[in-house]
Amino acid sequence: MRNVLLVDDEPLIVKGMQSIIDWNANHLQIADTACNGVEALAKLDGLAVDLVITDIMMPQMTGLELIREVKVRSPLTKFIILSGYEEFNYVREGITLGVENYLLKPVNIDELEATIKHMQHDWETEEVRQIQMDLSWRILRTNILQRWANATIDAKEFRERAQLLEIPLTKSSYCAAALRIVAEHGHGMEDPQFYRPIIAEQCETIGRQHVPDGCEIICFPDQEGDIIVLFASTGREGEEWQYQALCGMKQWIASDTGACVWSVKGQPEQSSLGFPQSCKQVKLWLQNHLLGDSETFIVASDNGSKPAQTDEKWEPAMDQFHKLLRDGKSLEVDRFIDDFFDVQAEHGHMARTPCFNSAIQLMLAAKNLEKTPDYGGVFGPLSRIDTLSGLKRLVKRVVHQTLDTYHATEKDYSPHVMAVLDFVKNYYQEELSLKTLSQKLDLHPNYLGQLFQQEAGTSFSDYVNQYRIERATHLLLYSDKKTAEVATEVGYWDTSYFYRQFKKYAGVSPTELRSMYMKK
Structure with missing residues (x-):
């Protein structure tokens, strides 16, 4: 609701203006009235007003003089001039001062409401502009603060921007x-x-x-x-x-x-x-x-940012865990995971690297039971985990997904599909295609592809890529070979293509994988 001040030396005019239209319906309210310009200025000292409707000819101070004074104090205030007769000089000066309209008494209701609607549109436009300016200011300030926090902004540029964005630079701490x-x-x-x-x-x-x-x-x-x-x-x-x-x-x-x-x-x-x-x-x-x-x-401190080194081993009892997996004892698997991480949590806030190492070991132990392991659900979510409870949930989810399929009835493959699987296992480093394999098996490539999709549940190309990424994962985690060497060893001659395929199937890049799992 916006405030209106009515100024006129005729009480009947003031009273009439208060009831001439439904001010509330126009999102306005009569905040106060004054009988001349001097009284109006006195009331404006303690009153925020959006619109002043004033007579021109008044004792002590004319309406035009009032407008000049108010504009100095409140440049955004709008004005409507009232007059008992039409006078071109007043109209011209009012236009110069930027009034919204010049209305003759008795005031035409339709013209008054039309003027108010026009002002409402101006106010709305100004509000949007102010919001946009404020948003732009905040976006700029956030950008500068981020660069300051990361020490990636030039000192001179920062001092200039800090002054503009009200960032304090002269404090003692x-x-x-x-x-x-x-x-x-x-x-x-x-x-x-x-x-x-x-x-x-x-x-x-x-x-x-x-x-x-x-x-x-x-x-x-x-x-x-x-x-x-x-x-x-x-x-x-x-x-x-x-x-x-x-x-x-x-x-x-x-x-x-x-x-x-x-x-x-x-x-x-x-x-x-x-x-x-x-x-x-x-x-x-x-x-x-x-x-x-x-x-x-x-x-935090410089010394406390890195977790303290302990002599305790973070290695889980993998022999026991492998046996639980093979036996399919889901409840005991969950208990094993909880007990291992809860013991480590007794030392306080846990170091991320040994926790992630242990979690990866447990998840890979489960994934190794699968014929075509998909590592996307293992490594991708790790980068988004901040809590121990979140890490335990991830490990349990991955392990249970394996158990749900591993202990199901073993599926028998046809001799042709079994031959394809064995060929991929033995020659995954080489260039593989259905066309080449179909010639060896004396089958049409389309038929062999359909048969493989039906029995293996995935396309031949996806199976080959998943198998290669599985082998690459082990090399990245358990060897010191460079990424390019790993790519060549598993059948990718183009390193950039290897990066894309690895990210697609594992959910993270080779570099990100190695940063998650720090070898001891």
Whole structure:
């Protein structure tokens, strides 16, 4: 609802204007009235007005003089002029001042409503423009903040942009924190990337409730989807207000999204130049750890970003696990997985690499029972896992998928299909085609392809690629051979084509696979 001020030295005119139309229906309300320009200016000191409807000829101050004064104070206010007679000079000067219309008394209702509708359109257009400007400003600020946090922006460019975007550079202490939102608890929360800027904006609003005088707080999403929090302070206030701010943000996010939220806080740095280092501490901690099942605060440091090395072995008892798989004891398999990871979790926040190594070992042990293992469900999801519980669920899902098929009735293949399977197993390094094999088997290529699809449940080309990727996976995990050597050894002479096929069937690139599984 927008505010209207009526100004006229004739009380009957003022009263009549209040009832001439349904102001509420036009999304307007009469906020106040005045009998002359001086009184109107006095009331405008404490009143936000969107529209002034004023007479021209009034004692002490004319309507045109009033308009000039108001425009200085409130450039966006709109005006409608009223007059008891038509005077060209007044009309001309009103146009110069940018009034919306010049209405003769008695006021024509249709003309007044038409003028108001025109103004409504202008207001709506201005609101959209302001929203777009605000959105553009926020997008620009987020981009600059991300580059600052990653130390990928030139110092001179950053100083210029920081001044424009109101980023503080003269405080005595700068500290970064990250809020990681993890939706792995079965509530089905959708988390599109565009939602993160909205969360960051609300977090900043909540955080400002705890900011002492002389301090500032800024929140923005980074490229991994974490909410980065910048604390800039004079260094005399302590850190309690920062923890209170983070607590308020965590509570709001959890309530709004239904997800779990973890907070990692870096060490304070003595100038804005140190903020990227504080960010790096936080991101390294998240990169090197799996989060537990309870929300908490963590304080990261240069020494604490990497998990402490322990002498304990992370290797699961694979002989026992293989036997459970062969026996098909699903409940005991689940218990084995839970017990192994729960024992490791007793040491606190778990190091990501040994956890992933053990998980990959367990999943590959199951996949090796399959005739044509598909690794897409093994490695692809690993990059999206942040919690120990999420890792356990992935391992169980992969293992159960294998058990469901492995212990089903063994399928008998026809001699022709069995010959094709054996040929792929023995000669997968070479160039293979149905045309070549069909000649060896004295069959038409189309018939052999249909027979293979029917019995194996996949096309010949897919089977060959899956088998080659299976062999490549073992070489990547358990040898030091270069990726190009691995590609050649499994039958891919074009390394770029090997990369594409590997990503298609395994869900990750060869490089990403090796980074997930760090050999001891």
